[in-house]
Amino acid sequence: MHDAPGLVAILAYDGLCTFEFGIAIEIFALPRPEFDFAWYRHSIVAVDRGPLRATGGFMVSADAGYEALTEARTIVIPGWRSRDELPPHALLDALRQAHERGARLLSICSGVFVLAAAGLLDGKRATTHWRYCDELARRFPAILVDPAVLYVDSGQVITSAGSAAGIDACLHLVERDFGAHVSNTVARRLVMAPLRAGGQAQFIAAPVAQVPRHDLAAVLEWARERLGETLTVPQMAAKALMSERTFLRRFKDATGMTPKAWLQHERMARARSLLETSALDTEQVAQRCGFASAESFRVAFRKAVGLAPSFYRERFGARQR
Template identity: 85%
Template sequence: MQDIPGLVAILAYDGLCTFEFGIAIEIFALPRPEFDFAWYAHRIVAVDPGPLRATGGFVVSADAGLEVLAQARTIIVPGWRSRDEPPPEGLLVELRRAHARGARLLSICSGVFVLAAAGLLDGKRATTHWRYSDALARRFPGIAVDSSVLYVDSGQVITSAGSAAGIDACLHLVERDFGAHVSNTVARRLVMAPQRGGGQAQFIAAPVAQAPRHDLAVVLDWAREHLGEALTVPQMAARALMSERTFLRRFNDATGTTPKAWLQHERMARARSLLETSRLDTEQIAQRCGFASAESFRVAFRKTVGLAPSFYRDSFGARHR
């Protein structure tokens, strides 16, 4: 297990976005009796003088002021009251200072406008809710806005799309700190998938297919059970009782990605889990995850996760919990 991940400062402001704030509280502030190691410390940090009125009509009481940001390892920006309202300069100053000393910053939905106003996204790729993407790109042309993804991890700064995508981004940060097994456990408590595949495209309004011939979810479940095999689009299309062309179109509509990219995502998730929880060697894990050789698995794992499989196991394996 890595070192205790430090203090998480969760911003609260007048006009607080309730759901986004709740996401941060649920993941970083909730007690975790299921784990035998220390969880995140947290503080609720007031951006404005009280009372801090939240969406829905209730009032939030913060237990700290902006000075606490100097102690935080991670700062969460849970939305912003209006993308057209500039954040207070005092907040922007503290965010710049925190970033300069190496603190991590994570925005949910419209919270990206706060990080952008602080100048912390210039020259970086970032995302926000697809409804706000054009406005973000126009106002801050130095940002490479990607409206097709659920979140963007640029290392020190993580930005996420619409509100629920904030859960994905926060779980991703938990995975960075504790590994996939722990983040999966948190996801199960939330009763949600550990990491959703695809991107925002799957949530943008589109015509609903009439009378689908087969439930695509059944094919996805079947593919997960056969990840050790060399799965092909023709195989998956046949199981879905569709032509390849129809299958590819419906697969993209349902997941926002291609079968190849989806399979790679699932194989990496399986590999991380096996590295964390089993004593299988690299060759055996490669075989169970559908890679032609241990070397091709190592290359793919390093490219996707950023670590060699052996180093990942050393960092997040069972003996470290």
């Protein structure tokens, strides 16, 4: 059986960022009849007194105040109304106290500025929307700002890039709590890829290419079907009908990753799925995911996931659901 994931407190404030708020509601508050175990409890916590107006002109009702933050296992900050506005001192104090007692904090997009103002990101890696990364680094120099990723998990604090990257960060937290099989099921209901390859660098505006780019989708699918084999850049470039140099450039533009990093990403995803849903032993999983030996697979898996394959299967395997 899965452990109960506890209460998720979702902040609501006057000037609420509607899309970011909707992400948190969709993932943590939506009923999940497809699962036979306890899902998250949730509470909408009012940051401000009085009417809470959301972007788009509608009103949001909260069912709790700051007192809910004292029992929340997870607190979600869905954006912030103004990067230039200091959040209320009462909110910053409540977040510091929650962090001190071990609560997890997750910010979406500009919500990172609330965590930064509370001093909870000092000395940590963090991210936000690529448009705000320079500002975040300038105003809070103690934060190690990474502008290229979709989210950063520093353990107790998770920060995500712009808007839709909040979905990636929330699904990542679901995976931490329940495993890849469950997070994949949630992603399917969202009609979204459970793991988006690359970072937000691929979304930063760039000059339009003078020559139309070849569609890499067929090459990526071809590679996914052969993860158990040794795949090389020359092979993939030939499949794409490109020179190696052109292929490397366009692959990075399309995915935000090198072919080597992308293959490792895909192999880890395949390994998690096999460990959760099959009875294959570690040696067989390693072979199907393209590793030379079980030992090299164990090392790579532990580095990528944070658990040994055996412990991952023990926690998230089919018998646990």
